[in-house]
Structure formats: structure tokens, C-alpha cells
Amino acid sequence: LDGIEAARAPFKSHKWTSEPLLARAANPNAPEAVENPADSGDSPGTVASASEEDIETALTYAAPWNAPAEERKAILNKVADLYEENFGQLFALLAREAGKSMPDAVAELREAVDFLRYYGANIPDAAPVGTFTCISPWNFPLAIFTGQISAALAAGNAVLSKPAEQTPLISHFAISLMHQAGVPKAALQLLPGAGSVGAALTSDPRVDGVAFTGSTATAMKIRAAMAENLAPGAPLIAETGGLNAMIVDSTALPEQAVQAIVESAFQSAGQRCSALRCLYVQEDIAKPFIQMLTGAMDALSVGQPWQLSTDCGPVIDELAWSGIAVHIQTARSEGRLMHEIATPNSGRFIAPTLIRVNGIGDMKREIFGPVLHVATFKSQELDKIIGDINATGYGLTFGLMTRIDDRVQHVTEAVGAGNIYVNRNQIGAIVGSQPFGGEGLSGTGPKAGGPNYLTRYTARPATQ
Numbered sequence: 001l002d003g004i005e006a007a008r009a010p011f012k013s014h015k016w017t018s019e020p021l022l023a024r025a026a027n028p029n030a031p032e033a034v035e036n037p038a039d040s041g042d043s044p045g046t047v048a049s050a051s052e053e054d055i056e057t058a059l060t061y062a063a064p065w066n067a068p069a070e071e072r073k074a075i076l077n078k079v080a081d082l083y084e085e086n087f088g089q090l091f092a093l094l095a096r097e098a099g100k101s102m103p104d105a106v107a108e109l110r111e112a113v114d115f116l117r118y119y120g121a122n123i124p125d126a127a128p129v130g131t132f133t134c135i136s137p138w139n140f141p142l143a144i145f146t147g148q149i150s151a152a153l154a155a156g157n158a159v160l161s162k163p164a165e166q167t168p169l170i171s172h173f174a175i176s177l178m179h180q181a182g183v184p185k186a187a188l189q190l191l192p193g194a195g196s197v198g199a200a201l202t203s204d205p206r207v208d209g210v211a212f213t214g215s216t217a218t219a220m221k222i223r224a225a226m227a228e229n230l231a232p233g234a235p236l237i238a239e240t241g242g243l244n245a246m247i248v249d250s251t252a253l254p255e256q257a258v259q260a261i262v263e264s265a266f267q268s269a270g271q272r273c274s275a276l277r278c279l280y281v282q283e284d285i286a287k288p289f290i291q292m293l294t295g296a297m298d299a300l301s302v303g304q305p306w307q308l309s310t311d312c313g314p315v316i317d318e319l320a321w322s323g324i325a326v327h328i329q330t331a332r333s334e335g336r337l338m339h340e341i342a343t344p345n346s347g348r349f350i351a352p353t354l355i356r357v358n359g360i361g362d363m364k365r366e367i368f369g370p371v372l373h374v375a376t377f378k379s380q381e382l383d384k385i386i387g388d389i390n391a392t393g394y395g396l397t398f399g400l401m402t403r404i405d406d407r408v409q410h411v412t413e414a415v416g417a418g419n420i421y422v423n424r425n426q427i428g429a430i431v432g433s434q435p436f437g438g439e440g441l442s443g444t445g446p447k448a449g450g451p452n453y454l455t456r457y458t459a460r461p462a463t464q
């Protein structure tokens with residue numbers, strides 16, 4: 001509780017203003033207010049986008065981090081220490097800029113710290129690639145952002161970081177802690193702004209590699225820009241979207257399955273690339289099982305991220321909100337809405353919702369919010385639905401709830417997904433022992449937090 005109180009204090013009072021981290025001679029871009037997704041009347045601070053001149057300066061001065069491996073390790077550990085010491089401000093920014101609930105913020109800080117210490121402890125004995133552009137998303141503005149940067153830095157690269165436009169302030173704060181710990185400014189520069197800044201930083205021949213987490217569509221644009229402008233063979237490390245399924249058969253323990261589903265589909269308001277999107281329930285248990293699930297949904301609390309009772313905070317911005325709202329409205333008008341719970345009628349909240357589908361093939365795209373699609377299946381259809389799941393082309397996470405051992409073996413071998421979860425929630429990774437990453441349209445291996453990941457950031461990648 002001490003920690004939570006410490007987090008609340010700056011949450012109420014803090015105002016962040018961007019400080020130029022580069023030599024910004026004359027930035028023509030005026031500072032713009034960053035939004036609080038849970039409260040349209042509040043802004044946690046302002047930030048000016050990187051100008052063309054900033055980008056040019058960053059590219060000119062970028063220099064690989066050539067400190068000895070031991071020093072890099074010590075400094076990355078120091079960054080981890082500083083993250084832990086500054087947890088109050090980090091929690092405050094996670095809540096106020098990204099809408100993260102307190103438990104989500106705690107988990108995110110933990111993961112960021114784990115990345116720093118794990119990559120610091122596993123520095124590869126190889127030359128760096130050179131200058132890496134790291135482009136990060138808003139949904140894990142601390143963990144994914146730190147994971148990419150610390151991997152690139154551990155391997156001795158220079159980093160140009162382009163955080164998501166929705167969450168620049170936490171990136172500013174985190175980068176200032178990295179500089180404070182001793183990462184040289186020439187080895188780590190922050191270039192906030194919209195996708196156009198990312199586009200500039202992935203299409204300049206002075207860039208040697210790119211780490212990207214975001215949508216599959218943007219990853220494809222980056223791949224094309226790199227092929228045209230960067231040296232042949234420049235690495236692209238991409239983590240992208242998913243259409244994640246879970247199968248619950250009639251032998252599953254219902255309480256365990258319901259809890260796992262609620263966490264997998266609705267935590268972080270469903271704004272995780274790993275989140276469960278399409279649930280298959282065996283037909284003979286479907287009716288009572290879905291009743292239990294809707295009962296559990298009714299107990300969820302949707303609200304302000306800083307309230308300790310909140311299970312489901314806001315979605316990130318107006319565009320996200322309206323896209324999800326239209327999807328739910330379409331399902332309602334087609335008579336496919338199975339259940340939704342009450343939502344606060346202000347702010348960008350979306351009620352956890354169930355929508356009926358025939359199967360994952362009905363889902364044309366990833367709906368990045370607390371919306372779960374539900375289909376039923378007969379036992380003889382198991383292989384067909386596995387085929388449908390694989391046919392989406394994505395392959396990020398998959399869940400299975402069953403008490404039939406042979407089925408565990410059969411299904412987990414047949415489904416193509418980077419992370420497979422059996423009889424537990426379909427969430428997360430453990431840095432060092434359970435790395436995270438997708439297959440197919442969901443990403444290019446090796447997995448983050450795993451032993452081979454850093455080889456992608458070196459000039460002589462080990463053969464996989």
C-alpha cells in the first residue's frame with residue numbers, strides 16, 4: 001500500500017513538459033497537449049514532435065555504445081534500479097497517459113526491469129549492427145519500449161527511439177533515467193512524433209536495423225521502406241498483431257476456464273496483442289458455461305485507472321473508441337450481441353462485451369479492445385477449427401482448456417502460435433524463462449526475453 005499511495009501523489013499533481021533531449025536549435029513544432037485517455041479534461045503534459053532538423057541531427061550524431069560489456073551491464077542494471085526507485089512517477093504516467101490500472105502498471109514496471117537486467121546479463125560477444133531505430137506502441141509504453149531499447153543497447157548499438165504518439169511522456173521520463181544512469185546521449189536519442197517520424201527513421205540509409213512493435217500493416221510498410229532504402233540484409237525485428245483463440249472443451253474445469261477467459265480478454269481493456277479474441281466452447285457445455293462467463297463479467301468494474309477496484313480502464317484514444325463502438329453496434333444490429341456490461345457514460349470506456357460468431361473466420365481484423373467473440377463447436381469439429389485458427393495467418397497466442405492429456409498433445413502440436421497456454425490465462429511472458437513472440441503475420445522470431453533475441457541486434461546473427 002505504501003507504493004500505491006506514493007503513486008497516487010504525483011498522479012494528482014504532476015505535470016510533464018518535454019525537455020529537448022537533442023540539440024534542438026529551432027524546433028518549429030509547437031508543444032502539444034498529451035491526452036489522458038480516462039479524462040478528456042485532463043492532460044498529463046505537453047510534447048513537441050521531432051522536427052526534420054531533429055531527425056537529421058539525431059542521425060548525424062548517433063554513435064554506437066562502445067563501452068566494454070561489463071560497463072554496459074552495470075549501466076543497464078543502474079537503469080533498472082532507477083526505474084524501481086522512481087516507480088511512483090512511472091505508475092502515475094502509466095495511469096494518466098496510458099490508462100493503466102495499478103495492477104497492470106505494477107506488472108509493466110516488473111517486466112521492464114526484468115528486460116534491463118536479463119539483457120544486461122546476456123550481452124553477446126559480437127559487434128553491434130550499428131544504428132537501430134526502435135519504434136514502440138502505446139499499449140506497453142514502458143515494457144515494450146524498454147525491452148527494445150535495452151536489447152539494442154546491450155548489444156552496443158546506437159538507438160533512435162520513436163515512441164507511440166499517444167505515450168511520449170513516459171518515454172521522455174524513462175529515457176532521462178537511462179541517460180542519468182550513464183547511457184551516452186549519442187547512443188540513445190528520443191524522437192517523439194507521429195508515424196511520419198517513424199517513416200523517416202526507417203527509410204534513411206544511415207539506419208542499420210529496426211525493432212518494431214505495432215500493427216501488421218505498419219510492419220509491412222516498414223519492411224518495404226527498408227528494402228528500398230537500407231543496406232541489404234538490415235534486420236527488422238517485428239512484433240505485430242494477433243487473432244488469438246482459446247478452445248474450451250467439455251472436460252475443462254469451468255471456474256478455472258471462466259477466470260482465465262475474463263483475464264485474457266478483458267484485462268488492460270483487451271489492449272494487448274496477446275489478448276484472447278475468439279473463444280470456442282464445446283457445444284454440450286456452452287449454455288451453462290456462457291452463463292457463468294456472463295456472471296463473471298457482471299462482476300467486473302470499468303472505471304478510472306487509479307481506482308483500486310478497477311478491472312478494466314479506458315481505451316487509448318477517440319479513434320480506438322469509435323472503431324470498437326462501431327464494431328459492437330454492428331453486432332447489435334445483426335442480433336449477435338450476447339452480453340455487455342454497464343459502462344461509465346463519460347470518458348473513453350468500452351464495456352466488456354461478448355459477440356457471437358460462427359468461427360474465427362468471421363473476424364476480419366483484430367478488434368483491440370475488451371470484446372470477446374464466441375463460437376461453439378462439436379467434438380468432431382476440433383481439427384476443422386484448428387485449421388480455421390491456423391488459416392488466419394496470425395500466430396501469436398493460443399489457449400486450451402481441457403483435462404484430456406492426448407488432446408493437449410494433439411492440439412498444441414497442430415496450432416501454429418508463438419505462445420501456447422494450457423489450463424491457465426492467456427497472458428504474458430516471463431523474461432528469461434518464457435519468452436514472448438509470434439509466428440506468421442504476428443512477428444519475426446526469435447522471441448523477446450529469450451536467449452537468442454539479442455543475436456538479432458548483432459552484426460553476426462547466430463543461425464537459428
Ligand code: ADP
Nearest residue numbers: 136137163164165194195198199214215218221
Ligand atoms: P497501433 O495500432 O499500435 O497504433 P501502429 O502500427 O499504427 O499500431 O503504431 C505503432 C508504432 O508505429 C507507433 O509508434 C506509430 O507512430 C509508428 N508508425 C506508424 N506508421 C508508421 C510508418 N509508416 N513508419 C514507421 N512507424 C510508423
